[in-house]
Structure formats: C-alpha cells, structure tokens
C-alpha cells in the first residue's frame with residue numbers, strides 16, 4: 173500500500189506506486205481533494221434540480237461537469253447499467269477535451285445539488301495554474317475512458333456469446349420441431365405418409381399450386397386378416413411393410429405414397445397420362461404376385477387389389493377417394509388380386 177491507501181499496480185513489469193494512475197481509482201472517477209478544490213475555484217457553479225436533464229445521448233457538448241453535491245444519473249440506453257455519480261465525481265470530460273463530442277449517455281439530475289461546470293476557457297486557466305495536477309487528472313480521465321471501453325467490449329462479447337447460445341438453442345428447437353412434425357406426418361410401421369401427412373401434403377400442394385392432372389391408385393390387401401390369423405401379427409406387419417416398399421419403389425419425387433390405415437394404401441401420381449397411372453397400378457399388383465411366388469413361411473406378401481382413376485385436382489380428397497374406392501370395390505368383387513380402372517369420363521361415380 174502507498175501512503176494514499178491505493179494498492180500498487182504493475183506497470184511495464186515494474187510496480188507502479190503512483191496513486192493517481194491506479195486503475196481502481198481511475199474507475200471511481202472521483203477527484204482528489206486538491207483537484208476538487210482547484211476545479212471548484214476556477215469552474216462555474218450551477219445549482220440543479222431533481223429530474224433536470226443536463227444533456228441527452230447524441231447531443232454535441234463541450235462542457236465537463238463535477239458533482240459538488242447531489243447526484244447525477246448517466247443512462248447509456250439499451251440494457252446498459254445506469255451509472256449514479258455523487259460528490260467529487262466528474263462526467264462529460266470528452267466534450268471538454270475533444271470538443272463537440274457526441275454525448276454517450278443521458279445525464280439527468282437524480283438528487284438536487286450543485287455542479288461545477290468547466291468549459292475550455294476555465295480548463296485553460298486550470299492548466300496555467302497547476303499543470304502537474306491537470307496532467308494527473310488527464311491521465312486518469314484517459315484511463316477511465318479506456319476502462320469504460322474495455323468494459324463495453326467485454327459486455328458486447330458476453331452479449332454476443334448469449335446471442336450465439338440463444339441462436340444455437342433456436343436451431344436445436346427448430347430441428348426438434350421439424351423432427352416432431354415429420355413424426356406426426358409419418359406412419360410408424362411403414363415410414364410412408366399417414367393420413368394426417370397426406371392431408372397436410374395436399375394442403376401444401378394446393379397452396380403452391382397442384383399439378384394440372386393427378387392419378388389416384390388405391391391399394392388394399394386381400395384376406396389380410398388371414399395372414400394375421402395364420403402367422404401372427406408380426407408377420408402381418410412385415411407384409412404391410414413389404415406393400416409399402418413396393419409403393420415407395422414406384423413413387424417419383426412428386427408422387428405421394430401413403431398408408432391410409434390398416435391394410436389400405438394409396439399412391440397419388442403426378443401425371444396427366446392415364447396409361448402411366450395404370451402402369452403404376454399394374455406394377456404394384458404384379459410385384460405382389462411375384463413376391464408371393466417366393467416359397468416363404470410366413471409369407472412375405474399377400475395379394476392386393478387396386479382401384480385406379482384420374483382425379484380432378486380442383487375437387488377435394490373425398491371426391492377422389494370415392495372414385496378410386498368404387499374402382500377398388502370392383503377389383504375386390506371380381507375376386508381381388510387385380511387392378512380395376514375407373515374411367516372418369518365413361519363411368520362417373
């Protein structure tokens with residue numbers, strides 16, 4: 173400790189015992205008794221009332237203030253901490269030293285009292301009167317500016333880190349939401365769209381513009397209950413997964429394959445060509461037939477019935493489904509394991 177009670181600090185690898193330059197003291201921004209007496213002698217006294225605004229942030233200023241009594245609040249805006257200054261503390265020194273400096277805070281009187289104003293003329297007289305003391309004051313003032321800047325940089329860095337962390341958790345939440353949405357849309361057993369997924373997909377397609385023409389292929393397993401009864405539920409699950417694989421293998425990027433529920437599936441084909449849609453339907457039935465030729469127990473597949481038709485993109489799902497279901501009914505009625513094509517023009521539902 174030096175004789176003024178300030179802790180010695182390191183300076184250029186040496187201990188700095190200069191009480192005026194000690195950073196702690198610089199941070200408090202209070203004048204020494206000798207400084208205060210000299211500044212008070214040469215500055216202009218100014219009585220202030222609580223609530224009085226001395227200057228606003230951004231205003232240009234050339235005056236420095238010293239609090240003789242009362243209290244001043246410096247509000248730096250945003251979410252920065254408001255600083256309260258009391259007797260012998262000074263503010264606005266950059267206005268005096270630089271001239272026409274934009275104030276970085278609102279200065280508002282928090283408690284009535286007396287200020288000492290120092291303009292350039294008064295400061296010049298201070299220098300003439302006691303250059304050594306003014307020199308010490310200036311060193312401290314500069315150090316205070318530097319400390320404030322460093323504090324600001326630290327706060328900005330911390331805020332940046334907080335923002336980055338918030339952004340990271342936002343990304344994670346968005347990712348989770350996307351995953352959840354994907355799960356809600358997906359049939360757990362087969363990985364195809366479920367009915368909700370199909371509805372949402374259709375809503376999205378209607379919003380961005382439906383294809384000009386669509387084909388609907390409705391697929392239903394034949395005597396599927398028998399598979400469950402004969403070979404167990406797990407074997408039935410595997411057959412449903414195999415049907416889903418066939419649909420997935422034929423679906424193009426614009427097509428939608430969906431498990432509507434139980435042993436019923438559909439494939440919405442983005443095509444204006446009824447021949448293409450029919451080929452999709454026939455491929456599904458033929459692939460199921462071929463898989464059934466494999467001698468496997470439990471069976472990897474069961475026969476399927478398919479109803480197919482073209483649909484009007486402007487009509488709603490219920491209309492499409494009614495038409496394809498009529499075709500499916502005809503396929504089942506004829507013994508299943510086949511496609512029935514519902515011609516929209518010739519056989520309106």
Ligand SMILES: Nc1nc2c(ncn2[C@@H]2O[C@H](COP(=O)(O)OP(=O)(O)OP(=O)(O)O)[C@@H](O)[C@H]2O)c(=O)[nH]1
Nearest residue numbers: 392393394395396397398400405406408409434435
């Ligand atoms: N393994 C399994 N079975 C299911 C699942 N969902 C529904 N089922 C069964 O699928 C069977 C469907 O029976 P039905 O609607 O009579 O169909 P089907 O036996 O194929 O009869 P047809 O269509 O007339 O040939 C029912 O026994 C349901 O219990 C599932 O996720 N896994």
